[in-house]
Amino acid sequence: xxxxxxxxxxxxxxxxxxxPWTLVALAVLAGAVLVGLLVGPVPIGxxxxxxxxxAHVPFLDAxxxxxxxQEAIVWELRFPRVVLGALVGGMLALSGASYQGVFRxxxxxxxxxxxxxxxxFGATLVIAYGPTGVDGFVLPLASFAGGVAAVAAAYLxxxxxxxxxxxxxxxxxxxxVAAFLTAAQTFVQQQNTESLNEVYTWLLGGLATSGWGxxxxxxPYVAISAAVLLVHRRTLDVLAVGDEEALALGLDVTRVRLxxxxxxxxxxxxxxxxxxxxxxxxxxxxxxxxxxxxxxxRVILPLTVVVGAAFLVLADVLARxxxxxxxxxxxxxxxxxxxxxxxxVLRTTRxxx
Amino acid sequence: MSAVALESVTVHAGGKSIxxxxxxxxxxxxxxxxxxxxxxxxxxxxxxxxxxxxFRGEAALRGRRIRRLHRRDVARLVALxxxxxxxxxxxxVAEYVLLGRTPHLSLLAQEGEDDRTIAAAxxxxxDLEELSxxxxxxxSGGELRRAVIARGLAQAAPILLLDEPTAALDIGHxxxxxxxxxxxxxxxxxxxxxxxxxxxxxxQYGDRIVLVDDGRIVAEGPPxxxxxxxxxxxxxGAQVRVLFDGTTPVVVPVRT
Numbered sequence: 258x259x260x261x262x263x264x265x266x267x268x269x270x271x272x273x274x275x276x277p278w279t280l281v282a283l284a285v286l287a288g289a290v291l292v293g294l295l296v297g298p299v300p301i302g303x304x305x306x307x308x309x310x311x312a313h314v315p316f317l318d319a320x321x322x323x324x325x326x327q328e329a330i331v332w333e334l335r336f337p338r339v340v341l342g343a344l345v346g347g348m349l350a351l352s353g354a355s356y357q358g359v360f361r362x363x364x365x366x367x368x369x370x371x372x373x374x375x376x377x378f379g380a381t382l383v384i385a386y387g388p389t390g391v392d393g394f395v396l397p398l399a400s401f402a403g404g405v406a407a408v409a410a411a412y413l414x415x416x417x418x419x420x421x422x423x424x425x426x427x428x429x430x431x432x433x434v435a436a437f438l439t440a441a442q443t444f445v446q447q448q449n450t451e452s453l454n455e456v457y458t459w460l461l462g463g464l465a466t467s468g469w470g471x472x473x474x475x476x477p478y479v480a481i482s483a484a485v486l487l488v489h490r491r492t493l494d495v496l497a498v499g500d501e502e503a504l505a506l507g508l509d510v511t512r513v514r515l516x517x518x519x520x521x522x523x524x525x526x527x528x529x530x531x532x533x534x535x536x537x538x539x540x541x542x543x544x545x546x547x548x549x550x551x552x553x554x555r556v557i558l559p560l561t562v563v564v565g566a567a568f569l570v571l572a573d574v575l576a577r578x579x580x581x582x583x584x585x586x587x588x589x590x591x592x593x594x595x596x597x598x599x600x601x602v603l604r605t606t607r608x609x610x
Numbered sequence: 611m612s613a614v615a616l617e618s619v620t621v622h623a624g625g626k627s628i629x630x631x632x633x634x635x636x637x638x639x640x641x642x643x644x645x646x647x648x649x650x651x652x653x654x655x656x657x658x659x660x661x662x663x664x665f666r667g668e669a670a671l672r673g674r675r676i677r678r679l680h681r682r683d684v685a686r687l688v689a690l691x692x693x694x695x696x697x698x699x700x701x702x703v704a705e706y707v708l709l710g711r712t713p714h715l716s717l718l719a720q721e722g723e724d725d726r727t728i729a730a731a732x733x734x735x736x737d738l739e740e741l742s743x744x745x746x747x748x749x750s751g752g753e754l755r756r757a758v759i760a761r762g763l764a765q766a767a768p769i770l771l772l773d774e775p776t777a778a779l780d781i782g783h784x785x786x787x788x789x790x791x792x793x794x795x796x797x798x799x800x801x802x803x804x805x806x807x808x809x810x811x812x813x814q815y816g817d818r819i820v821l822v823d824d825g826r827i828v829a830e831g832p833p834x835x836x837x838x839x840x841x842x843x844x845x846x847g848a849q850v851r852v853l854f855d856g857t858t859p860v861v862v863p864v865r866t
Contacts, residue, residue, distance in 0.1 A: 266730035267739040269704045271721045361696075488718045494705070495712050499696030504662045506765070507685030507713030552700035555720075 272494070272553035274560055282563040286343070289567035289574075293339035294331060296574050298581060301327050337469050342573045343566035344472065345464070345528040346538055348479045350565025351558060352521040352528075353539020354546075355486045358493035358554050359517045363547075364428055366539035367404075367525040371434035373536070375407025376400035376529040378442040381456050385449040397478060401526035403438070408522050410434045461586035462533035464573050471531045482524030486558060489517055493554035535569070535588045537595025542568055544598070548605075611673045613638045613769055613801035614659060619667035621654050621825075628654045629665070630825035638768070641795060641802040643816030645809060645836075647846050651825040652805035653693065656771045659803065660690040671769060685713035689762035693773040693805075695754075699747030703757050706746055707732055710764030732763040736790065752783035759787070763794070770794075772804040776811060784808070788815050809850075809861040813837055821845065834859050 294306055305322045309331060323331065349367065356365040356372075367373045379399040387395060408431075415430035446456050466472075492513055495503050500510050528535075542565040546557050569587070572594070576587040614636040621629040629651045636642045644652045657663040661676050661684035669676045671687040679687075689710070698706070710732065711725040721729075733742050736756040741749065749757060755775065762770060775791065776784040792815055795802050806812040812819055813833035821829040821836055823845055829836045837859045839852050853860045 266727065266734050267704070267742045269708060269726045269730045269733065269742065271708055271726070272705055491715075491720055492717065494701075495709055497696075497698035497701065498706075498709060501657075501662050502690070502692060502696060504681070505660045505685060505688075505690040505692075506709060507682035509681050513717075547700075552698070553705060 271491075272551055272555045274550075274556050278550055278556075278560060282560050282567075286563050286567040286570075289570040290339055290343070293342065293570045293574055294335050296578055297330065297335055299327065299330055301331060306331055333468055337472055338464050338466055338573065339570055341466055341472050341475070341531065342464050342570040344475055344479050345532045345535065346542075346569025346572075347562040347566035348475075348483065348524045348528045349535060349538040350542035350561045350568070351483055351486055352525045354543035354554065354557050354561045355493065355517055355521040356539070357543060358496060358557075359514055359521070360427055361497065361499070362427060363544070364540070365431075366537075367521075367529075368435070368536050368539070369428050370431040371407040371411045371438060372404045372522055372525050373529055373534050374435035374438040374442070375403035375405070375410075376526040377403070377460060377534055378407075378438045378445075379403025379526075380459065380530055381442045381445055384456050384459065385445050385452050397474060397527045397530035400530040401478075401523055404522045404526035404529070405519070407434050407438055408518060412518075459533045462535040462588035463576070463584065463586055464532055464569075465584065466531075475527050475531045478527030479524055482520045482527070483562065485520035486517065486524070487562070489513070490555045490558045493517070493558070497554075533586075533588065535591055537591045537599065538565055538569060541591075541595045541598050611638075612636060612670070613640070613672060614642075614803060615668075615670045615673075616655075616658070617668040617670075619655075619658055619665050619669055621651075621658060621663060621665045627825050629658065631667070632822070632825070632827055634820055634827065634830070636801055636803055638801050639795065639799055641792070641804070641815060641817045643812040643819050644803065644805045644822060645812055645819055646822035650822045652822060653773055654825075655822070656690065656773050656803065656805055659769075659771055660684070660688055662690070682713045685765065685767070687767050688769040688771055689765035689767040690771045691758050691762045691773065691775060693777055695758050697746050697754065699745060701746050702743055703738055703746065703749070703760075704729065704733065704742040706757055707738075707742075707760045707764050710761040710766075713765060713767075728766060729764045732760040735763060735794070736760040751778050752780075752786070755779060755783070755787055756790075759791070768799070769801045769803065772802065774805055774807050777807060784811060791815075809837060809842070810859075813859045813861070837861060 295303060309323045309328060353366040356367065356370060357363055379402050380396055383395050383399040411427065411431040411434045414433060415427035418426050418430065446453055492508065495506060495508050503510050543557055543561050546560045546564060550556055550560060572590040573587050576585045576590045579585050612635040616632055616634050619629055619632045620627055632655065644655060646652055654663065658665045658669055661681065676684060708721055708725065708729045711721055711729060714725065715721065733739055736759060738756055738760055741753060746754065746757065772791065775787055779787060788811060791802060794800055816833060818831065819833050819836045820827055828845065829841060834857060837852055839850055842848060842850050842861065849864050849866050851862050851864050853862055
């Protein structure tokens with residue numbers, strides 16, 4: 258930029274997340290995590306929690322003021338749940354943003370493309386027919402296979418109808434695939450009434466977890482998927498000029514699209530496997546960032562991860578406190594916020610989509 | 611060595627040949643205009659050169675066969691300015707022009723100092739300094755065309771492919787854009803291959819004209835030789851008279 262100024266040229270900079278927005282996003286996430294740790298049926302104050310957190314830092318020699326039971330509630334119940342919510346929320350939002358970029362469609366998200374329904378079908382098959390006890394390992398794989406099959410089907414159906422050019426046909430194809438898979442899944446579910454309850458609870462979505470098992474299950478998938486997507490943030494900006502021009506700019510469009518859809522689907526499927534079907538995160542969060550900050554994926558992707566994490570942690574707090582001690586499925590909370598927002602997005606993108 | 615060389619290039623799509631056995635070559639620094647009726651295969655020829663479509667036969671850029679080149683290397687040799695670009699409405703002009711640096715970056719890299727300077731120079735070249743922060747969706751047709759050409763320039767490729775660069779522009783902007791391209795050609799030594807719609811403009815700016823019809827070359831040579839009233843009548847089904855402004859042919863439609 259300095260060299261450009263010396264020659265009297267205009268200042269040009271690549272889109273990036275500025276410091277202010279980074280701080281805002283991190284502050285929101287930190288606030289959400291704090292709320293997630295504080296809120297619960299057993300009242301534990303912020304001071305003792307902070308003290309206990311310091312006590313976990315090695316070599317600091319700070320003592321905890323919490324009783325053993327409170328320690329367990331904060332660090333074995335609430336904290337894993339908050340971390341799981343952050344991972345799932347960040348992943349779903351990031352996948353949504355990536356699908357929107359790859360398909361150049363502001364409405365693409367894991368739900369509309371049928372990925373979630375496919376993942377749900379895969380997981381239902383495992384719960385219904387699989388041997389008990391292997392769920393933790395096999396469930397993410399089964400939902401991944403289902404998710405990949407669904408997005409591939411949606412893409413092929415959309416292409417055969419609209420030549421892959423119009424974005425509306427892709428969404429219609431996704432909805433079609435999702436409807437078919439949901440029907441198939443309901444059929445399997447009704448045939449296996451003994452596991453009906455388990456499937457149903459899982460489907461509605463929830464972060465009910467104790468300990469770190471689910472976090473460890475989902476972590477490797479989320480880490481790989483998020484890393485692949487985030488390093489391709491500039492590529493998504495290039496794809497914004499369409500396949501032919503991206504190709505003329507030297508991008509291997511087919512290969513890149515396959516890689517990004519694969520990564521987003523892997524992450525989505527892993528998230529769905531541990532948390533069930535949680536809708537609207539993938540569409541609400543990226544659009545919020547897009548509306549407030551920038552339309553460049555170099556800005557959207559990093560901010561979406563952080564905001565998506567915060568959003569789901571807060572949604573989970575609502576889900577477990579509104580009807581406390583009973584829990585509301587978290588999908589209900591996200592849809593309650595997400596559906597009206599989605600309508601708003603439809604209104605504002607009607608002309609440009 | 612030719613900047614561009616095609617040897618019996620054929621493109622099939624939907625069971626018919628859109629381009630049928632075309633051979634031509636373009637010298638470095640030359641401006642070749644491709645003319646022909648709608649659907650003659652002009653755009654498809656440019657796609658072959660940009661490496662975005664499959665073809666039979668042989669096509670080479672500066673002596674290197676397109677089929678053997680990596681995608682990025684093709685994009686370093688030719689920059690395509692499409693007729694109807696896909697416009698990401700909320701992207702700023704500067705960000706858009708920076709996309710032209712894509713073939714010079716590795717897949718996961720971000721633009722560096724050099725890339726920003728080159729993009730800034732391209733913006734300045736097209737008088738887009740004032741507009742660099744504006745969103746593409748807010749530009750007029752002429753401004754947008756300049757932004758697309760600036761992106762092509764930022765690509766820093768020695769061969770510039772223009773697909774109907776004056777479509778949807780008024781006469782003043784048509785001249786501005788073509789003058790600018792011609793200036794760039796002379797100053798930067800670019801080779802220009804342009805699919806053109808307007809016969810008179812093609813005669814004014816092209817060194818050489820290739821007339822295509824139904825995927826085949828039907829005439830080739832200097833504008834004054836190619837643009838004859840009889841040929842245009844049979845090719846376009848149009849009644850025209852060819853006048854001369856000095857040595858440059860001017861094609862005027864007439865009523866019978």
